[in-house]
Amino acid sequence: MSLSAPDLEDPQDTYTLNMGPQHPSTHGVLRLKLTLRGERVIAVEPVIGYSHRAHEKMAETRTYAQFLPNTSRQDYLSGLIYNLAWVEAVEKLASIPVPERALVARVILAEFNRISSHLLWVGAFLADLGAVTPFLYTFDDREAIVGLLETVTGSRLTYCTGRFGGLSKDLDADFPRRAREVLVRLRARWPELEGLIEDNVIFRQRTMGVGVMTEEQCRHWGVTGPVLRASGVPYDVRKMEPYGAYPRYAFTIPTRPEGDVFARYMVRIAEMEQSCRIIEQALDGLPEGPILQEGSIGVKKRLKPPAGTLYYAVESARGAYGIVLTSEGGTEPYRAKFRTPSYANLAALQDMMPGSMVADAVAILGSLDVVMPEIDR
């Protein structure tokens, strides 16, 4: 919905509503300064920084290995992907070889992590729309994934399983069987989601045509991830700048042309199925061998990458996550800069929200799937 100029100029009958930082639907400590006329949003200003922990500065004062636990605390919902991104970036900088088995295992774990993040989003998003029940169901499915990942990594939320040159723990002999069981369970869930959520009239009314982003606007704000793909741009780091073992696997990039909240939901659902496909292929072709490179003893060894700068990007559950890593040859990075997807996606709210209702504002914010600690870092 477009606003005419007088709408924005006349301050007489508008008022400001502070949504957050303590509000049920701001997903953490986000504050939205909404300018409203009645129930219609005239302007929105996201205020961030409530959970700023200076991760980038911390990276400069710790060794490469000491920074490992920080990574998964940036995005606590797909922490494993962030953890592996840091490991892979350092490996690339220091030219550490990685065994085949570790490469494939990383893909399996990361994709499971992606599905668990998307599942949680489905539940939380529906709760934003006023349907509380799906949350319990998707959490149950997520629990199966988290339990599976726990048997390999030992953690359930903030994973720290990546090691320079492999992984901390090997997948046990029984892992493929358990993983396939989880896949069967998940795949039985998609038709159920389709029948109960996607085909629901109220859900469609609440999401279709709401919070539309054009391809142009997405490019302007640097939006990535499912939000970008829902606007019809088939951009996925796993395809565009393939990393790890991803080039070996056949999968498609789901896109939708509409660019609205509904399209974002559909893209995420389709992505979960694609992740299942990747995991299945990876499990079929899981090579034998060591999980950690001989001689590279993970965290204990003092690592001194040669001087240089690199940019390393991965596709997280929220979009393109990039690391700019500069080494001056010491044991600590000279500078680490993180390009987090939610930051750019959240900024695009300023384009998406004006003209919508308060209830839509909640739906739009929910559809972005922002994780505040990842924005604030």
Place this chain on the structure above:
Amino acid sequence: MIDFVTTLAIGTAVIMGYLSVNVLFLVWLERKVSAYIQRRLGPMEVGPQGTLQTVADMLKLLGKQLLTPIAADKAVYWLAPVMVFIPTLCLASLIPLSGAEAFADQPYGLVVIIALSGLTVIAIFMAGWASNNKYAVLGGMRSVAQVIAYEVPVLLAALSVVLIAGTMNLRGIADAQAHGGGGLPFLLLQPVAAVLYFIGITAETNRAPFDIPEAESELVGGFHTEYSGMRFALFFFAEYTNMLVLGALGATLFLGGWHGPWLPGPVWLLLKAYALVAVMMWMRWTFPRLRFDQLMSFAWKLLIPVALVNLVVTALVLAVWR
């Protein structure tokens, strides 16, 4: 005179006592229904199957401090929970429990009920306005608009029943379903009106998917954001009592009231009323919430035209048939 006062006192005590127990029961039922839908157990710790959980919650609310925001309009803020509570209490006395038992048998009982149930909205708006909180004001405004919109289809649906029954007396309407009107519950004769009525009362009691005045994901707590302790409990009390009363009215209008084989009248009425309430709970835990403007256009563009057409068709059929 003494007789009248005694009857009044006993009647009030019985209704108050029953409604308090009813609220405790309904809150427990709501939790159990939601737990069943969500594959949980729900409350299990206090009492057998958690039945005393709501009693414990009530005690907790009694012990809580009654906070009044500094900027609130003190008198109105204090009055709102009382105001929301009184009409629901009056409503309960108007429902005929059986052929012989009704606390207040009015010739125009239906009109009185619909008029009284509209009063709650004033109290809700008072609460929203007096709290001096933007979320509460939004909730209050939504509530007014919503109740005005949804009273109309409820009234029109009830009118189509009145046309068939030929009376506005609730006892007469229930009796018409036993031997008059072909002896059928009006649910079968007026299915459209029954659906309209049910949707309407779901909206009137602020239940999901029409719970936008207190939409917790948008407005935090809506009109009762600033209320604490027993004041908050009174809003709760009113909501659940309203559910039961409007459920009982629905049972009287469409399901034959207290008429039914084997069991005594009041038991039948309550069974039917609670069945309707259970459906309302089922809906709450199944659907997402409508948006405010969609809610309004749903009422004005769909429900009211359908209700009008239904009323006219009913009148025409009756005119031809009789």
